[in-house]
Amino acid sequence: MNRIEKLFSKKKKNILNIYFTAGHPTLNSVEEIICTLENSGTDLIELGMPYSDPLADGTTIQKSSAIALKNGMHLDLLFEQVKSARNKTQIPIMLMGYLNQLLQYGLDNFLDNCVDSGIDGLIIPDIPMEYYESKVLEKLATRGLKMTFLVTPETSKERIQQADKLSTAFLYVVSKSSITGNISGVSENQQRYFESLNELDLKAPRLIGFGIHDKDTFDAAAKNANGAIIGSAFIRSLEKDGVLGIKKFVEDIKGD
């Protein structure tokens, strides 16, 4: 059983998914960050493949990508680092990035390297669902890799159902129409939107992301889903306190 399936079959509530950018803050910090996150109680890791033009990302993740690229991070090194980390950790890891990275690397080559290094799934926000179904789905499925699609408050019911059907990892519920890194909290309107998804009888587990940055927003989001995703806030913490601050960051989110 894929590590992602295993996670969602045994844990249904308060799943903590943390995003960080590979190669940031330093070129070789991937392995240490993954292991520290796992040991601190993180359930799932979204590992960002740094990209020159991250359209969907706010300034925090943009900056971390630029630094990672400047540090010399690239996909071959990233796969090598994940493979090395896999000797020590069994936490599910998904790669997050942009379609152009996969296309230029060669889709088959990219997916083979995912399997070889111990990646469990992908989040590629700019793959259209129709394109995915016709050109990518089968290649992923035969390799046992999982996929996640995003839905937003503007996404129609029909598209939510289509995204749910195609999301073999989890459904990424974008909390509001924005790029990553907004910190406006979780409003009643958003809660109503999360609740409305509960009524759709969706099959995929749901994690809420965008704007989740502390214990209050995590708890508010997790109330109406299987868990939540923290990205920009974690990167800010890494920038401020480095790897040493990870344990406290995770404990503060999960604290009772």
Added chain:
Amino acid sequence: MNSKGKYAATDEGYYGEFGGAFIPEMLYANVDNLKRNYQQIIEETDFQLELKSLLRDYVGRPTPLYFAKRLSNELNTKIYFKREDLCHTGAHKINNTIGQILLAQRLGKKRIIAETGAGQHGVATATVCALMGLKCIVYMGEIDIARQAPNVQRMKMLGAEVRPALSGSKTLKDATNEAIRDWINNPNDTHYIIGSVVGPHPYPDMVAYFQAVISEEMKVQLKAKTGSENPNYIVACVGGGSNAAGAFYHYLENEEVKLVLVEAAGEGINSGKSAATSILGSQGVIHGSMTLLMQDKYGQIIEPHSISAGLDYPGIGPMHAHLIKSKRAEVYAATDQEAIEAAFHITKTEGIIPALETAHALAILPKMNLLPSDVTVINLSGRGDKDLNNYLEYQPERMHDE
């Protein structure tokens, strides 16, 4: 848009294997709303009437088709200039912004965003926003803001807010990224006026349609001047490719008319400082479109270089990628230096100071081996007032000789 020939976009915005809409879900509703409505709105009678009247009375269309007599004599052929440089605001860009502002009004949008490189599209957008009383925000790379100060001042005078793009390389591609991010954050009240035939479907098709007035007029004017509406060649410079798309549009399916694109070679194609996308680029996704782009082996987008900020784009519109791949269009490249020299030459031969972008198209004419009987139309996409500093800087001695 209405034609369904082999070089037109499909309903999903594909030109061969290029085009489509490769966008994050956060943009889907905006783009889908546009996709479902643009054709119908554009076809409405009142839209067409308002568009035509503004193009005539405000932009100054039709623009003349001018026979460049001295240049033709020199090259022993027949060269015509389609004078888009005479459009209000100094370039063809306003054909598109007029069309899109009318569309935005009918979609009920109150706030307009745009990206700009050299500032020409920014000025054309700020102009139509002033005309219609709509709020206007123009994203411009921090570096471009510094090197295009007069256009920044023009936009501000027109009432637009100019926001610096601080990400990435701080130039056109990053200004485009910032505009797209703004649109994600403001999905309800905002329309994004893209300035070229780039971006997710329906933008390439829509912008090409609004620029198609160029070739529509050319047909009538050529018929009157030469007896045939078909020239042998149409030549246009290409960055994203909006002026070329407009000049080619009504000739795409007529393969007797040869289409010529001129890219910016920068300091030379293999100099590492170039914007010759079709030669240096490979297939991939940029700004929501599958097309040719300059990238490294990991898909990281490479910052191009051209002396002309309007051609300084790492991608190319998907329609052009298809025209190139299918060999419908032929591609030349002109270096910074060749463009500058062509600009000086045309200025002294014809009394027209062309934009640096246009100068690239002019630069390749002597290389085309044109026959005396050949009729060639150059799309004179913009005027060179904005480039005076560049011209002065690169060839100060030329300003004083003779």
